[in-house]
Amino acid sequence: MSAGTKRNVLGVGVDATDYARATEAVVAAAHERRPLALTALAVHGVMTGVLDPAHNARLNSFDVVTPDGQPVRWALNLLHGAGLTDRVYGPELTLRVLARFAEEGLPVYLYGSTEETLSRLVPALERKFPALKIAGVEPSKFRAATPGEDAEIADRIRASGARLVLVGLGCPRQEVFAYAMRPLLDMPLMAVGAAFDYHAGLLRNPPPWMQRAGLEWFWRLGLEPKRLWRRYVILNPAYLARLAAQKTGLWKATPPTPATTRPATFDV
Secondary structure (H helix, E strand, C coil), rough: CCCCCCEEECCCEEECCCCCHHHHHHHHHHHHCCCCEEEECHHHHHHHHHHHHHHHHHHCCCCCCEEEHHHHHCCCCCCCCCCCCCCHHHHHHHHHHHHHHHHHHEEEEEEEEEEEHHHHHHHHHHCCCCCEEEEEEEECCCCCCCHHHHHHHHHHHHHHHCEEEEEEEEHHHHHHHHHHHHHHHCCEEEEEECCCCHHHCCCCCCCCHHHHHHHHHHHHHHHHHHHHHHHHHHHHHHHHHHHHHHHHHHCCCCCCCCCCCCCCCCEC
16 A cells, blocks of 8 residues: 555555546546546445455555545545645546546547436536547446446447546446456546536535535435435444544554456446
């Protein structure tokens, strides 16, 4: 965890980074035609790794893991003195990356979510970035990949001419997808969570003061209580308890070795 900007947060390697460096990592990989897997983790994303060692090993193989939520940024500062003044929020990072891709004429591929969401997302992005080249759009199948389907998806993405894949499958499906597809593609994959829904106009961002105070979870809980109550009511206290245990040394939070083996199947 000491290499580069990776830091141990509850056994998950999170990068002590900012918007500019994360954006540049994606753009550089696109220009150099090399694979790169990036995800932005809030408390829920970190805890999926804590509670599932196999998934944690996948997360620890990612090239870039940004502190999506304020509590993850606070953990980097508390545990490692990172001195970060802002989080690297997935939806905002998505816009900054797309702005650069539009400016430099690099095409993007949108993978995941529903046809309805994508039908609203594409024109919204085209209005915001008139020069943006959308090479392809593919909704989720909401099922496991069939034998050979991963190679077919990779072929479609490569044939489109895309230099970036934005993956909107939800946590942790999108991280597994990015991890599994990275060896098949010579371009970055960004697991962007709810960014598709936000930029399609289906979700509203909380007020800035709530975002700064780390209360975005409370806002989302109010919007989707039935779907999200377990995530926040159970995982948030568990996160804080484990963070305190790591800080005090009661728990070593030993990170697993980064995974190297592709899953036999995964959700597409």
